Amino acid sequence: MRRSLSRALLGLWLLAATVALVRFWYARPEAFPALLRQGGNALIDAVAPAGAEAAADLELLYLVLLAFAAVALVTGLGLAVWKRFKGDRPAPRPGR
Numbered sequence: 001m002r003r004s005l006s007r008a009l010l011g012l013w014l015l016a017a018t019v020a021l022v023r024f025w026y027a028r029p030e031a032f033p034a035l036l037r038q039g040g041n042a043l044i045d046a047v048a049p050a051g052a053e054a055a056a057d058l059e060l061l062y063l064v065l066l067a068f069a070a071v072a073l074v075t076g077l078g079l080a081v082w083k084r085f086k087g088d089r090p091a092p093r094p095g096r
Contacts, residue, residue: 014071021067022060036066 025032040062049055 010075014068014075017071017075018064018068021071022063025063025067 029037040059043062044055044058047058049058
């Protein structure tokens, strides 16, 4: 039960953090490196979608994939660090 709860919470965290990052990215694109913006523009130019709506859909897909990758990477690193140092704490001494 505990394992399934932790997996569900991890999934919710990944979903919520990805949505928050995409919303922030849309609101403030200048806060992110220009290389990411150039990559998105190059993708749109390479695919050459028909119409502005298809280009916006492709841009949203690009943003969601990059945001999910970033959130998953940072979360994975954080969990690895947590597991690494979680067991290194000394046990409490009885009677003190």
